[in-house]
Amino acid sequence: MATELISLQCLRPPHHIPRKFLNLSPPPSTLNLRPKPPLNPIFIRQLSQRHKTSHDDDGIPADDVKTLAKFKSRHNYIRVIQVSRKTNHPLAGSRLLLLDNPGNIHSISFLLKSLTDSYFDVFATLPPIIPHGPIGILGFGAGSTARLILELYPPEITVHGWELDPSVIDVGREFFGLSKLERDHKDRIFISIGDALNASVKSGFSGILVDLFSKGSVIKELQDPKVWESLKCRLRKRGRIMVNVGGRCVEAEDSERDGDLVMDETLKAMSLVFGDKLFVLMLGNGNDSSVALTGDLPDLDAWKKRLPRSELRSYVDMWRPYN
Incomplete structure (x- = not known):
């Protein structure tokens, strides 16, 4: 058998x-x-x-x-x-x-390690290159990104997460240690239930992490430049957005939502708003999967020195201008 x-x-x-x-x-x-x-x-x-x-x-x-x-x-x-x-x-x-x-x-x-060897680790490289202030996580899931940021960085860094489905947060608390994370960092983590595209904080975000998928595809709203213009307006001065834009490894329920094409359309929409201040980190083989970053490319050596784990430093050299 x-x-x-x-x-x-x-x-x-x-x-x-x-x-x-x-x-x-x-x-x-x-x-x-x-x-x-x-x-x-x-x-x-x-x-x-x-x-x-x-x-x-x-x-x-x-x-x-x-x-x-x-x-x-x-x-x-x-x-x-x-x-x-x-x-x-x-x-x-x-x-x-x-x-x-x-x-x-x-x-x-x-169970036995913090880093995930995944794009969540790339997200965890954002804090050293943004100004002091709250970080928004749009598409919170069970809290993988939040956990890395809270455990790796000092107490002054706070995260504000948005998740559409309250049942996902319940599952995070029961099976992924989210309840403990909230107890251990009660003044640093704030979770909201609702549409992540409506996320905001009074003083503006220092950084926004976007991980919004539905039915196996980057949500359609992220192919609209107006959405990126709106998110850009919610940033503090010198704030940045880092985005999981998917790639060819993404297979949607809808066969017309080809992962490669959706990634391209998402990046094109972002480029109309951020111009040449848009960089892409490709994972896997070519554009199997990609993460996008807005803003001027930081000083790479300084960025590496400020990262709390040596395993994160390899990602810094992988960013390329969007073309």
Whole structure:
């Protein structure tokens, strides 16, 4: 009898995990974990019979993956899965939050380490290059980005998160340690339920992290320059926006929402607002997945010196002007 495997096909340096699709009920004979944002967004894709992986693939036995929660909320089909620490795989020991029917991974956490080897780590490089002030997280998920920022940086840095689905926050508190994070940093983390595109703070954001996906795709609003103009107006002077813009590893429910094309349209919309002050960090192989950054390119050496973990410094040299 063939062994059931979970296979990670797109994991190339720098570590990149796309937001693909995973169907856990009923389970396919193989599950394919293909890296999206750098890991990129994290994606999991459902495999058809003709796409099933072989024994030669870098896979995880299906027995090493456990479903902790599975239910439908008003906005999402929510699943939480746990990957065994004993398996030989980059995701060993991780807990993943999957949303929507495609099963996009919206949060990742490891029991024995803080960094995720994913685009969340790229997000965690933002604080040293923005002015003092609050950081907005649009698309909070279960709090992966917030956890990194709060644990790596000093107390004066605060995060304000927006999440549309209250059930996602509930899952974060129950399965991803969000309740403890809120207790440990009660004066530094503030979570709002609602449309993230309406996010604001009275004094303006020093930085905004955008990670907004729906049905396996960057939301359509982010291909509208007016939305970026609005977000830009909510920044303090010298503030910046960092965005998970997806890429070819993103596979949407709607076949017309090609990941590559959506990424291009999102970057084009941003360039109309930010001009030549727009940079892109590509993850995986070419534009498998990408993160965008606004503002002048910082002094790279100074940026590296201010990062709290050496593992984050490699990302600094990967930024390129958007062309």
